[in-house]
Amino acid sequence: MRIVLGSDHAGYPLKAAIIEHLEAKQIEVLDVGAKSADKAESYVNFGEKTAQVVARGEADFGIVICGTGIGISIAANKVKGIRCALCTNEFMSALSRKHNDANMLALGARVVAPHFAKAIVDAFLDARFEGERHAVRVGEICALED
Ligand code: RB5
Numbered sequence: 441m442r443i444v445l446g447s448d449h450a451g452y453p454l455k456a457a458i459i460e461h462l463e464a465k466q467i468e469v470l471d472v473g474a475k476s477a478d479k480a481e482s483y484v485n486f487g488e489k490t491a492q493v494v495a496r497g498e499a500d501f502g503i504v505i506c507g508t509g510i511g512i513s514i515a516a517n518k519v520k521g522i523r524c525a526l527c528t529n530e531f532m533s534a535l536s537r538k539h540n541d542a543n544m545l546a547l548g549a550r551v552v553a554p555h556f557a558k559a560i561v562d563a564f565l566d567a568r569f570e571g572e573r574h575a576v577r578v579g580e581i582c583a584l585e586d
Pocket of ligand 1: 507508
């Protein structure tokens, strides 16, 4: 499995913690996010850049992180084919995969503590899309892009 991660400066520390967590699980990671927490950079650019990697099929899933997770998730969701779910707990992240077939997860570094964010990531990666009636809804979302 290959995961692409992106963050702005506010999300940088949590991104580093999530990368360490994923690499410890032998998951391949591609980091296209901010290189430090020191320089203020636009979450819009990083959200779009991360989403494009997923949309091109170069990663199985994407994880984007900014201060709240709000701005970077909005930006990621502007890219065709992206369903980016901003989640604050494990229930939401598991359901975003099971029901919404989310292909990206957004986290707020100023909202969730690192140990909790790791559990949210694990719940996201462990869950599988359930299809059936949910596939109809996801199809309706995809139709909005045309
Ligand atoms: C940066 O200060 C902050 O605005 C950004 O990380 C994010 O929270 C925006 O939604």
